[in-house]
Amino acid sequence: MRIKQILLIVLGALAVMLTSCNNDSFQIDGTVAGLQGAVVKVLFEGDSCIVDEWADVDKKGHFSYTGTSTQPVMVTLLSAQGDHLMTVVAVNGDHLKLKGDAAAAMSFKVKGSKVNEDWQLFRDEHQAFYTDPNPSRLDAAIEKYVREHPSDMLSTVLLMADYSDFTHVDKVRKMLNGIDVKARPQSLTRAFTANHLMKRNPDNLPRLMTLNLVTPRGNFEEINLMGKMTLISLWANPQNDRKASLRALAEVDDGSASKFQVIDILAEGDTLRWRSTIAADPEAWKHYWAPGGPLEQGIQLLGINSMPWFAVTDSTGMVTYNGSDLNAAIEAAALH
Numbered sequence: 239m240r241i242k243q244i245l246l247i248v249l250g251a252l253a254v255m256l257t258s259c260n261n262d263s264f265q266i267d268g269t270v271a272g273l274q275g276a277v278v279k280v281l282f283e284g285d286s287c288i289v290d291e292w293a294d295v296d297k298k299g300h301f302s303y304t305g306t307s308t309q310p311v312m313v314t315l316l317s318a319q320g321d322h323l324m325t326v327v328a329v330n331g332d333h334l335k336l337k338g339d340a341a342a343a344m345s346f347k348v349k350g351s352k353v354n355e356d357w358q359l360f361r362d363e364h365q366a367f368y369t370d371p372n373p374s375r376l377d378a379a380i381e382k383y384v385r386e387h388p389s390d391m392l393s394t395v396l397l398m399a400d401y402s403d404f405t406h407v408d409k410v411r412k413m414l415n416g417i418d419v420k421a422r423p424q425s426l427t428r429a430f431t432a433n434h435l436m437k438r439n440p441d442n443l444p445r446l447m448t449l450n451l452v453t454p455r456g457n458f459e460e461i462n463l464m465g466k467m468t469l470i471s472l473w474a475n476p477q478n479d480r481k482a483s484l485r486a487l488a489e490v491d492d493g494s495a496s497k498f499q500v501i502d503i504l505a506e507g508d509t510l511r512w513r514s515t516i517a518a519d520p521e522a523w524k525h526y527w528a529p530g531g532p533l534e535q536g537i538q539l540l541g542i543n544s545m546p547w548f549a550v551t552d553s554t555g556m557v558t559y560n561g562s563d564l565n566a567a568i569e570a571a572a573l574h
């Protein structure tokens with residue numbers, strides 16, 4: 239009897255220890271068709287740094303990743319080529335299970351936490367809106383959900399991850415403020431706060447020394463903005479008159495890579511359309527992707543509220559123009 243009691247105490251203590259370890263991290267287990275024997279890139283903002291890691295995929299398409307975040311964060315999963323596979327919300331203690339096809343991001347199913355399962359249901363119910371090039375119907379559905387579910391964290395997730403109309407910032411801020419405080423953790427909203435509370439007057443423009451962006455090959459690259467002028471062009475599919483815009487930018491670029499650079503940055507989650515678009519570009523630009531959420535701190539400082547968006551930095555990294563007018567950006571670049 240005494241031995242049984244000791245064993246029960248030991249097993250109980252072990253269970254507590256295991257539970258404690260699980261609560262100190264989150265786990266994502268996935269099965270991805272089309273990625274057998276490859277890797278999955280995992281990106282998210284940890285408690286103290288940006289996490290950029292790889293998870294091996296076995297011959298059956300399975301992978302497992304363990305991460306740490308004390309607050310809910312957006313975790314983006316990419317293929318080795320940089321294609322967007324899935325974005326989930328994770329926090330320590332979560333055990334998420336994903337299943338889908340690498341060739342069809344919308345096919346992914348997720349289980350393991352209420353906010354992710356509710357997000358899955360919302361995507362399934364509005365799948366036609368997600369694939370519609372015109373985002374107005376999806377935006378309207380999100381607005382309706384936010385109004386009707388102020389105590390649901392999914393309202394915050396939808397606004398931060400899937401909503402596209404940030405032209406009227408006060409409207410978005412009002413919707414966000416209408417969500418209960420417990421349902422809108424700062425870890426999910428600080429990218430919006432950094433974007434839209436910054437004063438964008440000529441006397442208070444930011445200085446950008448570097449940008450950390452994802453290349454078409456799926457790797458992070460640190461772009462040095464010091465020592466040369468840079469014209470940053472941010473856009474989202476579909477971009478009207480893209481060829482005309484690139485021709486206009488080409489006239490500014492004097493071809494001197496040591497003195498001037500043009501950086502073309504996709505600022506949306508759909509990397510599949512990105513590849514087909516840049517393949518048709520008439521100029522050999524440096525193409526990059528800025529993952530959604532708070533992964534690129536420098537871009538947040540540009541206060542983007544519409545697409546396309548342009549910024550010009552001088553040789554010290556100081557932003558000399560920041561706005562939606564391509565002609566104004568070109569004029570600002572021509573002054574230096």
